[in-house]
Amino acid sequence: MNRKYRKTIIAGNFKMNKLPSEIRAFAEELKTLVPRARWCETVICAPFVDLPLGMKYLKEARISVGAQNMSEHPKGAYTGEVSGEMLRDLKVKYVIIGHSERRQYFGETDLTVNEKVKAALELGLQPIVCVGESARQRELGLTEALINYQVRAALAGVTEEQIRKVVIAYEPIWAIGTGNTATAEQANEVNRTIRSIIRGLYGARTARATTILYGGSMNEKNAYELLAQPDIDGGLIGGASLVPEKFAAIINAANQE
């Protein structure tokens, strides 16, 4: 983390977990466990149907609210989809774009990711853009080339003004939900690469100010070491975000002096 130049963010990704009726208890429990997060912004990216209650109870617990996806289309005949404008109407702040589960199971491509990123930014939503390699791609030595392509594709057409609202999350696919966390060095190395790509695209000052998260089996045990790395500005946390005690411990690791 480097709090001097950029914001630290601890973001939970509930995925398809937590009922609307479970949101209030979660928020209240987290609030008692983390009375005041001094150094980091806490975010919960909840299922769409949880968002209205999230805007009430999570906000009361000083937690920002995010969605996990949005349509690249503004409105119209797209049965089952949710638009960015709908999220904005609820005053949702963040939206995860291009999570590997969306790329893997729902056919999202680097091009749709780019369309969604631009649509979110035009509406004033802050995208948390996910990039990351598979185990095979890492074995073949393709990590850097792939990350380079994914970041450039996601940000194509994003202006210098807009990039300030973008959060990037490095999420190696082999680490998500597997318990195989990247080592702190592996994660920091890719985050540093992402920062240098941003530097090449937008300049040193913007690169220094960009929040770049790590995600992939981050938990209460490994968070401290990961977050101590200079280019890891926070976490995107799946499994461990569902349990208030574990998520609180990660937030506390981000609050370390």
Ligand code: PEP
């Ligand atoms: C995620 O889904 O973004 C994630 C990082 O999941 P987990 O923490 O469970 O690996």
